[in-house]
Amino acid sequence: MDDKVAIVGVNYAQGDDLGLTRERLCFNAVRGLLDQLGIDRHAIDSFILASNDFLEGRTISNVFEDGPVGAYLKDETKVEMDGINAVVYGALRILEGNYDTALIIAHGLCGHQVSPYLQVQYSLDPTYDRQLGLLNELSGAALQAKAYLRRHGLDEGWLDRAAAWELSCGASNDKVTRKLEGVDEAKVSSSAYLYEPLRELHCYPPTDGVCAIVMASAGRARELTDRPVWIRGFGSSIDSYYFAGRDLAVSPSAGEAARRAYAMAGVDDPASRIDLAEVSGLFAYQAPLLAAAMGLAGEEEAPHRFASGEMGKDAPLSLNPSGGALSAHPVCATGAVRVAEAFRQLRGEAGAVQAGEPKLALAHGQDGLCLQQNTVVILGI
Amino acid sequence: MRNVAIVGVGYCPVFVSKRNDVSIPEMISEAIHNAYLNCGLTPEDVDAFTFGNMHTFEGVNMPHLWSIDHLTALGKPVMRIATGGTTGMSAFHCAYYHVASGLYDVVMTITFEKHSEGDAQVGLAGIITPEIMTMLSLGIDLTGGSGMGGLGGGSAGGISFQATSYLHHSGAGIEHIDAEAALERRNAAKNPYAHLKDPECTAEKIAQTPIVSYPIRYGHICPTTDGATVCILASEEKAARIADKAAWIHAVANCTTDATTGNLIEGLITDPAEQMSCQLAAKKAYERAGIEDPRKEIDLVEIYNGFAHQTLMFLEKLGMCEVGEAHKMLERGETEIDGRLPVNASGGVVSTNSIGTSALNRVTECALQIMGKAEGGHQVPKKVRKALAHGWGGLMQYNTVTILGEAPLKR
């Protein structure tokens, strides 16, 4: 897609316990971003929230958030999925023609307020899976991890190395306030088993987080910033709910989502065209699995290249230099944070985790069990 | 900006209190199947899907994940929208933006609710608990005045403030609310997809039902219904090949105001009958649709009315008549199916309320009226050139408006 829709600013925060009510958290994120851009809430034509009623413990959870995000007497709606989908919706609204700007605000307080595992737990079939009581986000991921390890002849040591690598990236990221210093392979392999082969540190941490993103049409974007980041393409896809019938070592819907995004972005050879990818891998095996699914690395080589650090910030294609979702997973905001990380990378504003001078980046978000639903956004500068 | 049309509508076969014969995904699949049948499309034709419902009522998070194999949507983009009572129309608007963006040609909106499987306390506890938390965090004394008084009635309490204010400003009386409820229950009897049907309903019959919280009677209140509604949208180019009769989207608009429970502070922050967000959404919609005088140009209205007084109240807030006129129009028979301006020929939400579908049904009913396809005797005899669909929800704060026409808007 040509220069039609851009991201002009982001403001996000993540941590174990951000110590704020969600209203205050969202207000801070939006206020900070509007101040950064030198505009007020009246400059925003459309507000798109991303959060989850179950995790907030209240139905129509956006009713008390509209005020704090500035949506009073404005056009407002809520996407109840990973926040990356709110970014896609924002682009659709701007492309329609009636809106010049959109504010995306995604957040979750699973760090301290409620268990993040409930996101998947409540989504499971209440007439079967929940009654059987065997399936949950972790046991499902463990079966997928097993399938992935077997497919590629990997052992548990590989899982430890992959996790240690990704967490070491997160340790350098000022946007991840989780204490990650000193997390190495030994620390990972001595963390407790949850469902074999997955240990605690192979799995994402419960995280609080908020991510505000302002998007704009071409003309307006150039007024708001001299370095707009353009949405080049996006795509989304979904696999069968019945995970036992799927080949768990791969993610067809992640591949399909990426294919659609590449088609819209005119990207023929992603492995050479994409400079940076931020994918929402919730467990240590997922980042390389997703990278291969999206054509960013070969299936056989992806796990080795990733865990050895060959896809780090100095590589021609950097994968999750931010530390990814393994370092911080604010449920509902994670995919939006991947977009925000890609945004600051493209603008050279990523500080200690800056991965060279990327021109074209991929951001990914997921929902469901074992990578059931995936959304990909391609951004360029 | 391209024109977008509604080319197909699908309802599940019946909207009733309890669909004991089907699970949630199975019930939704019925409406999808009917939508394809009604417009001759197949799943291969659909590019993307939007999905909406109020999931706390079933206790299933993001139910599109579980039901996906029953939705003919494997492999495709699916976007879930959840905004309370307005969900059906918000999900529809999302589909509209998909097509209007130019990136998708045919998009399906799927909505449902299966209240019979839900805990009756969900609605109250799901909202009242956070209300209490907000009041506490604002330092409001829960034990005094309208704090507890409003809470005691729950949403009925807040609604009765709204109805009282509406009656005060309009000069209408409780007997008008009775008459409106009766009219819609009679209309529902002519709609095979309505829930509470009463062909003999009268204002007197409604007046005999007990008062819940003055001036709200039991007979003024919507039921809870199991049901699913599906709507298929298409770009102008595709629509021409699919449907000989389509309903064209002229405008969509949305506005939100502050969460008004009617109990939030001693007295009220905002008069829940003011519905400023409705007034603003309507204005925006008329502007976008190029409508200068809605009272002359709109032929039919479908209003989201969980409570019967809201038909009259919103008719005024939408600018379709002056304040104080709606109940007089009712008295004169102008809002009947064969009247000058039919309002809720479908029976409205007060006759059928599976919440996820309720705001979408206002759109689909307008579409069917334009297409001449409303069944069971509720097709209005006059020609419907333009129709207005209204959705409402949240803590009395969300308003969505859709304007449909028989031909594409000249841009």
Next chain:
Amino acid sequence: MEELKETYFTPVVPLDFGYNYRLGAYLERYLDGLKERKILGVKCGGCGDVLVPPRMYCGKCRRKLEEWVEVGDRGELVDFTVGHVSMSKGKLSPADPYAIGLVKLDGASCPLLARIKGVEAASLRPGMRLRASWNEAAESDYLVLDHFGPE
């Protein structure tokens, strides 16, 4: 903007809602079958897949499923995991290690998730043959098919 002192009331609010789900005809028939020690599936007229537990639609083919078949009570272990925790209401608590696995029953196209008992965790291997073990006295209809054990 000056830093506002954030002190706020933090109540713990347990919200407990009860739901009554309709299973639909397919799952009801499956559970009835379990009572007779029968494991039922449905066969797709399009792709030929036999799906267990049965459901109304084959998602791939978008076809309604009408043909019922009984699959074997024996099958092959596709893969497994050993759980060291159990999860209740989203909270984890330590558990004595237990095995759950995906078992592809003879005649079925996709595996069933079930508990594995009677085999040492260290001896579990994909490809090994397992057999259904029944408990008609189970409180829940779902647990009448109790676990899979050595053939």
